[in-house]
Amino acid sequence: MKRKWWKEGVVYQIYPRSFYDSNGDGIGDLKGIFEKLDYLKELGVDIIWLNPIYKSPNADNGYDISDYYDIMDEFGTMEDFDKLLDEAHKRGIKIIMDLVVNHTSDEHIWFIESRKSKDNPYRDFYIWRKGKGNNPPNNWTSAFSGSAWQYDETTDEYYLHLFAVKQPDLNWDNENVRKEVYKMMKWWLDKGIDGFRMDVINFISKVEGLPYDYEAEEKGGQPGFKYYANGPKVHEYLQEMNREVLSKYDIMTVGETPGVTPEVGRLYVDYDRNELNMIFQFELMDIDSGKNKWDVKPWKLTDFKRIMYKWYQGLKEKGWNSVYLNNHDQPRMVSRFGDDKEFRVESAKLLATFVHTWQGTPYIYQGEEIGMTNVRFDSIDDYRDIETLNWYNEMIQKGHDPKELLEAIYKKGRDNARTPMQWDDSENAGFTTGKPWIKVNQNYKEINVKKALEDKNSVFYYYKKLIELRRQYPVIVYGDINLLFEDDEKIFAYTRHFEGQNLLVLMNFSKDQVEISLSRELLEKDMKLLISNYDVGELREKIFFKPYEARVYLF
Structure with a gap:
């Protein structure tokens, strides 16, 4: 088996908005991450994955990028980033960036130009279609509820957005789009970053003609999904990306790939195919989903084992796995797969044992290493996530009970992972001296970094030991x-x-x-x-x- 640093490393995922606020505006920032590098060094992690820090109007917390070459104002400046990268490298910690290239913000200059006229040079950077009468071009739906099409009266056409209205999909069939993306990737890699986590990268190729999805209409499911997940040219484009960019650097790549089986997943990571190092699979994340993610059902350990072993066998010796139980889009793992009350510490350690002793690169999501839990806000007004709010409003309009909706949000909402990092037991958990952009979990006086560092039996030190053991024993x-x-x-x-x-x-x-x-x-x-x-x-x-x-x- 080929030995690689990205197989042996441990990744720590940072959601910058919620990590640490250095200037009291209630929003985490790059200087805040810099101030906590020694904490991460103490934990022992090798790699930081930063959620998007690029210029963005924040319709989807940075996943709607208006300028790939600049930093979001709230997070700081490019100088702040350069210093963070330099100081992380001095501590032996690598940094990988979130690459969001299935879509941009509607405030990106490409889209501003694209929507001006049908003969604009940037028109074909995005996916535009005429409507069918007063209806959108097809029945595809957005991951954030509603149609995946937005009418634009300037040119009397619709543009495709698989996510928020302010996130128009790029047209990867346009060679100029791909060239611009590769140019931008090289710019960041030349700056010294150590790789990319690629957002919904298996959505970049859509089936020609963008067919109407009759099957999803009849049988359920998300209309359109089968026509853009693992599309016809996705491997061709990733191999081109590898030739033009990735192969020229010693970096780590991980693709977010909803809707893949081990057989399909292997195509992305097979060592001989020259695409990506590893992917995130979502089969385990759907273990407690019924008709959709909000329809929560009990999960079984036998299913958990079957899924993980199937993926291990599916990629074994051909490619590499990533191992995670939570992230910025998922509920807290100790609340979902453990017991976040009576046995919070024990179950947090148990889940860490699994993640760090299974084959694959382990990912720690910020706060996981102190056993942070899901949050129960009293009101929908306390939530900030666009997916959660859109779904709640859609269900309310259909007459659903608000209490039942909130119960589903308590279990599966993305804001469970996005409450501020709990640093100590002072006001706002030591995250900010101002008013936090989203409320802090009320259990911060009990669960925080300061307390964890003072207790030799804490979840933190258990993680630290797991990471040390991984370095010591190649079998792990x-x-x-x-x-x-x-x-x-x-x-x-x-x-x-x-x-x-x-x-x-x-x-x-x-x-x-x-x-x-x-x-x-x-x-x-x-x-x-x-x-x-x-x-x-x-x-x-x-x-x-x-x-x-x-x-x-x-x-």
Whole structure:
């Protein structure tokens, strides 16, 4: 197996708006990240992934970019970024940027020109179509509710936006669009950044003719999705991107790819195909989704194991996995997959054990390392996320009960991950001296960095040890995986093997005490306990695992 720094590294994702505010305006910024670099160095992470920091009117918190070559005013200046990059590198920490090139802001100069007239040189930078009578060109819907088409009276045509109205989709079939994107990527890479996380990168190629989606209308699902997810030329374009840009630098690339199977995913990451290093798959993130993400259903550990093992096997030896349980678009993992009340600390450590001992590059989302939880705001007025607000308003218009809608938002809303980082127990959790752009989670007096750093048994130090172990034992990075107790609904266990090193991982994903019976073959091995989230005795044939107990042994 090829050894690479991006396989061995641990990524820490920063949502800049919510990380740390250095100037008291209530919004996190680049200087704030700079001030916390030593904290990240102490944790031991190797790579920072920054959510978008480019110039933006913030219709979707920076994912609507108006200038790829400038910094959002609220976050600071290019000089601030250059200093942050330099100081991170001095500490041995790499920085990867969010690359958002499926769409831009409608305030980007390309779109401003594009909408002026049908013969404007930039017209074909975006996807324009005539309507069907008084209706949009087809029935495709936006990920943020409503039609994916917006009428523009200047030229009496509609433009496509798979996300917000202010996020028009770029036309990747136009070679000039691709050239501009590659030029911009080179500009950032020449500045010294270490790679890209690519936003919905598998949406960039749409099926020719943009067909009406009759099947989704009949059977449900998101109309249009099958015509733009993993579209006809996406691999051609990514291979071109790799030839023109990525292959010329020693960098890390990870693609966000909703709607991929392991078979399709392998096409993006196969070492021989020269596209991306790794992708984010969403199958696990949909484990508790019914008809859609807001229709929350109970999840089963056997499904969790099946999904993760299927992806491991699907990419094994051909490509590389990324391993994550939460991010800026997902609820907090301890609230979703653990127990954020009675066993918050234990289950946070258990989930970390899984992420950091499964094969793939582990991702930590800010606050995860202190066990931050979902938030329950009293009113819809406290929420800021465009997806959440659009969906809530659409459902209210259809007559749904506001209380039921809020319950779904408590569980799955994106603002769960976007409340400010909890630094200490002072006002606003030490995030800002001003009024925060979104309210702080009320549990900040109990859950915060200051308290975590003062407690040697905290979630933080457990993460730190996991990261140290990963550096120490190559089996944690590269070892193959064999599942144990596959059909057990409470125990998740596996062994890993690499170049004479062997690992045994045992985890109780429940709040019950559970008996585990180990094989005589395993018990006869010389087992060394590497890490556990409880004080444990010696390994016996029958062991009683406490609620959310996790252990990792080397043999």
